[in-house]
Amino acid sequence: MFKMSKNKQGKKHIHILDGMSLYIRDKSPFYWGYLNVDGEIHKKSLKTKDKKEAEKLLFDWKNELLYSDSLNDLNEKLDMDVKDKPRVDNTRRKALMITSSLMGAVTVAGFAVPFLSAWNPSEKAKALGASVKFDLSKLEPGAMAVVEWRRTPIFVVHQTSKALENLPKLNDRVTDPVLSEGVARSTNDKFTVLKGVCTHLSCAPKYHPEIEPKAWDEQWLGGFFCPCHGSKFDLAGRVYKGVPAPTNLEVPPHKFEGDTLIIGEPT
């Protein structure tokens, strides 16, 4: 099967395939391999004395060279590709990232608007919570009207001149006489507007304008008395000392337009 030949150096060649042969060197006990892969000459000792094994190793070696060559080629090719490719433009990439993030944020914010706005008071709630008008012309001096605004009873008192004279006399008996804002606690010299909710536990204080000794006060000059826990307020809603309620009756936002009182709109 194999042709045997002896060249001039006395080396014994065993031809296997084209560009592929085994040979023996004088001073070596082993078979040597000769490979010509794509015109490149490779020689090495196969480190075996067995011819069959040497043959097998030679084939393996050839495969190895072919494989690694092709791998190298591939790598080189890839390197070339990378070199040929334009470099990543990081500035451009960053700009794109920023603009798309911004656009994303705008989109999220845009979508959030309807969802968050849905939580605002609806038109119905706004209508129910809107300001209320009250005609003051029919309210006699000394009388009180109760107007409902935002589910709260609002007391509208038409003060008598007697009552207004008496208010300063009570300055020492109330916790907070509100001398700076005026003892009548009103922008109008006739009408006082108060939230009819006791500042103690939100009971409804009763209107007692009469000036006469009462069970709860010997020197009663008119005012509000809360039947729940005995809190006393004068006709301007100022709280008496020594009662459970801590603060004066609240004054709701209101304004006067001629004979009309508008509750719910600040002056």
Add this chain to the structure above:
Amino acid sequence: MASEKSTVMGWIDRRLPVTENLERHLTKHPVPKKVNFFYLFGALLMVVFMIQVVTGIWLMMFYTNTEEGAFASVEYIMRDVEYGWLMRYMHSTGASAFFFLMYFHMFRGLLYGSYQKPKELVWLFGCFLLFLLMAEGFLGYVLPWGQMSYWAANVILSLFGAIPFIGPDLQVWIQGDFVLSGITLSRFFALHVVVVPLLMIALVVFHIFALHEVGAGNPEGVDIEKYRDEKGMPLDGAPFHPYKTFGALPAIGIFFIVFFAIVFFAPTGGGYFIEKPNFEEANFLKTPEHIAPVWYYAPFYSILRAVTFGIPFLGITSKFLGFIVFAASIAILFVVPWLDRSNVQSIRYKGIYSKIAMVLFAASFITLGYLGTKPVNELRTLIAQICTVLYFAPFLLMPIYTKYEKTLKVPDRL
């Protein structure tokens, strides 16, 4: 591997790793062999969560979320729906049980350092769950639209109104009205039955997955991962299933006995679980004599009320400062993993200062809880102020005393 089997389970496993995850989280998940009763609360919390979900869904089938219908629909559930009373009382008792177990579960964490590295996330998810539970409880308490529902909600919502500048508008936005009304009720309903429970389920999943990643702790603070047998199972560990699952069964049994004893015989808990004014429909013109929170909020409500002073030159009212301190009392729990500088986990090996701190914390929490359900007077306010300081001190001083105190040597094995 199970997934190579030509069984139905194998077919499923190749598409969804069921067996792998069961093994990972149940049958092969190692947990410490020796733990104490404090380690049962997690399992019980899962049970209560399931009770709340199931009873909640059934209640939702009969409840009306409108101002006109809410109170009447609860009466209807109680009187006309078959076993409606059971559903409702299980749900309301479940809320109390949830908090009871949660407080013990978290106190266990504080005692045995369950928040320490690498369990910080487990602890953080837990703290978020406490926050969500508090929100869920508050929202749920408004739904029956009783007197206490209405006025307690008013107190809490007015806290938002106390925030400088944006407060009043924020309050109106949350209420959806200028007063607390049916509009508020129906949005609280949506939050209570959908939003918060969804978040809670997600967080429970995170809580457990994070726990299984870092491994459960034990009262000794011993790292069981150090010594393993040839199969890789920690020598001081045992598979979660069946050892811990069956171990928890008696505890679940005992829990059910207590739970149903309350449901059947004392569902209102003497006014602490469901307050008396709540059996009266909400009346916006009549405030109850004394507005008290349910027992599980009482410690925090006490802290809120203990702040009787503001910072006038910063424009901070006492009400708003109270709100800040109240929020801080929950927020401080989140940072505990970074406050503890100790080289040991468990209270058993920590020094004397840590032990004193835990006792003071527990005592102040209970005292604040008692005070929160009572009307205020000067003495009670003073005690609440002292207890508020004692509530915060163990946390604020933690970086100091845990670093310098003398600790004991932790054994190698359980």
